[in-house]
Structures are given as structure tokens and as C-alpha cells.
Amino acid sequence: MPDPSAAKRKPLISGNWKMHHNHFEAIQVVQKLAYLLGSDDFKEVDVSVHPPFTDIRSVQTTLFDQKRSEIAVGAQNCHFEDKGAFTGEVSPAFLPKLDVQYVIVGHSERRELFGETDEMVNQKVKAVIKHGMTPIMCCGETLEEREAGGADEKVTGQVRAGLAGLKAEQVGAMVIAYEPIWAIGTGKTATADDAEAMCRLIRETVEGVAGEEAAAAIRIQYGGSVKPANVKELMAQPDIDGALVGGASLDPEEFAKLVQYRLLEA
Numbered sequence: 001m002p003d004p005s006a007a008k009r010k011p012l013i014s015g016n017w018k019m020h021h022n023h024f025e026a027i028q029v030v031q032k033l034a035y036l037l038g039s040d041d042f043k044e045v046d047v048s049v050h051p052p053f054t055d056i057r058s059v060q061t062t063l064f065d066q067k068r069s070e071i072a073v074g075a076q077n078c079h080f081e082d083k084g085a086f087t088g089e090v091s092p093a094f095l096p097k098l099d100v101q102y103v104i105v106g107h108s109e110r111r112e113l114f115g116e117t118d119e120m121v122n123q124k125v126k127a128v129i130k131h132g133m134t135p136i137m138c139c140g141e142t143l144e145e146r147e148a149g150g151a152d153e154k155v156t157g158q159v160r161a162g163l164a165g166l167k168a169e170q171v172g173a174m175v176i177a178y179e180p181i182w183a184i185g186t187g188k189t190a191t192a193d194d195a196e197a198m199c200r201l202i203r204e205t206v207e208g209v210a211g212e213e214a215a216a217a218i219r220i221q222y223g224g225s226v227k228p229a230n231v232k233e234l235m236a237q238p239d240i241d242g243a244l245v246g247g248a249s250l251d252p253e254e255f256a257k258l259v260q261y262r263l264l265e266a
């Protein structure tokens with residue numbers, strides 16, 4: 001049986017801006033990023049930026065003008081219905097019109113602060129796929145859960161629930177982000193060994209749900225205080241195929257360093 005970890009997957013580095021940068025600031029950030037990243041970078045790494053909804057149109061047109069369509073536009077969330085009386089929500093059908101390719105689904109802030117359940121996450125994953133985009137489905141445990149020995153169960157439960165009802169090839173084409181909640185925005189990172197162990201377990205879980213091919217193909221990101229100082233070690237792990245970056249993605253110079261992690265000193 002081939003080792004799913006040995007498969008060659010193109011890394012994906014994603015910048016999750018959360019509720020930062022208005023659209024004027026967003027234009028400056030992506031202009032700088034477009035300048036700092038070169039064509040060679042995109043041969044090695046896929047890159048996405050996930051601005052607030054109000055910035056997406058400006059980011060799309062700026063990247064078009066700068067001829068930097070290799071930087072994919074992403075969203076941070078969407079609703080699972082196509083349309084209807086859902087005041088304040090954004091339809092997944094609107095996003096491909098803005099060239100959005102990736103949508104973060106079930107970020108821990110959405111789950112913890114806005115009450116998103118595993119079932120809603122599953123509905124959103126399906127809606128994103130239905131509209132031809134790639135979900136980046138987040139999972140991760142709290143510090144209490146980790147200390148009580150429940151991290152594996154929490155994460156594998158979220159993965160199984162989030163993937164329910166999907167075809168194997170749909171699973172293989174998506175992205176899962178493992179983000180231990182205690183590492184998000186805290187400056188604390190999981191050790192590379194712990195991050196690898198959980199990403200490996202996620203891949204095994206995917207294999208159980210959707211088979212070997214899907215497990216070998218799916219990209220698994222690590223997220224939680226990823227910085228230029230720790231990215232290289234994390235990216236060297238066999239089951240870590242990229243990073244979902246919050247704080248360090250706001251500054252284009254920092255984010256470009258993460259994209260160019262291969263060039264950083266160990």
C-alpha cells in the first residue's frame with residue numbers, strides 16, 4: 001500500500017486577514033505583495049489571500065491590473081444557501097463572480113463566536129464545492145481539550161462531520177486546515193512534531209472516510225502563529241502541505257517571506 005504521506009502535493013500558503021484592512025489598505029497590501037512575489041514562487045507554492053468581503057472586488061481588480069492572477073483571491077466565510085432572506089449573509093454564488101477560488105469554512109472564530117456547528121460547516125463545504133471553489137475547512141482543539149487528552153477525538157470528529165456526504169474526488173480536491181485554538185493569535189505554536197502528528201491523523205481519518213487516493217491528494221495546512229521563524233520547520237513535515245496565516249499575513253513583507261519559506265535560514 002503506498003504511503004499517502006509520500007505523495008507530492010503543491011503547498012498552499014493562505015493569508016487570513018480576518019477583520020483587518022479596509023479596501024484602501026487592501027489595495028496597498030496586494031500591490032506590495034504582487035511586487036514582492038515573482039513567477040518562480042508560484043511554481044513552488046500556491047498562494048491565496050482572504051480579505052474581508054468589502055475588499056474583495058478591489059483586491060480582484062488590483063491583482064488583475066498587476067498581472068498577478070497567480071495570487072488567488074479567497075473569502076473567509078459564506079452562507080450555505082444560494083439566496084434568500086438572510087440579512088447580512090453572503091451567498092456562495094456571488095463569490096466566483098469575483099474570481100474567488102478558496103473559501104475558509106468553519107474557522108474556530110466562526111465556530112466559537114458565531115455558533116457554527118459541524119453540520120453548518122458541512123453544508124458550507126458542500127455549497128463552496130457546488131459553486132466550483134475550494135473549501136479550506138478548519139478544525140482544531142482548545143487548550144482544555146488538549147490537556148484533557150481529547151484533542152484527537154475533537155479533531156477527527158470535526159473532520160468526519162465536515163466531510164459527510166462528499167464524494168471521494170471532492171474530498172481529495174479540498175483543503176483542511178488544522179488550527180489548534182490555543183495557538184491562534186497567541187504567539188504559541190504547536191511543535192512541528194505535534195502539528196505533524198495531528199495532520200497525519202487527519203490524513204488517516206480522510207483515508208477512512210474517502211479512501212487512499214483522496215487522502216494522498218488532500219492538502220492539509222497548519223495554522224496558529226505561523227511566522228517566518230517557524231514556517232520552515234513546519235513545512236518540512238511530510239503531512240503539512242501549507243499554512244493558514246492570520247497575524248503574519250497582514251504585512252506583505254512578512255507574508256512574502258512565508259511564501260518564500262524555502263529561502264529562509266533554518
Ligand code: PGA
Binds near residue numbers: 179223225226247248
Ligand atoms: P494567527 O491566526 O496566524 O494570527 O495565529 C491563524 C488563523 O486564525 O487562521
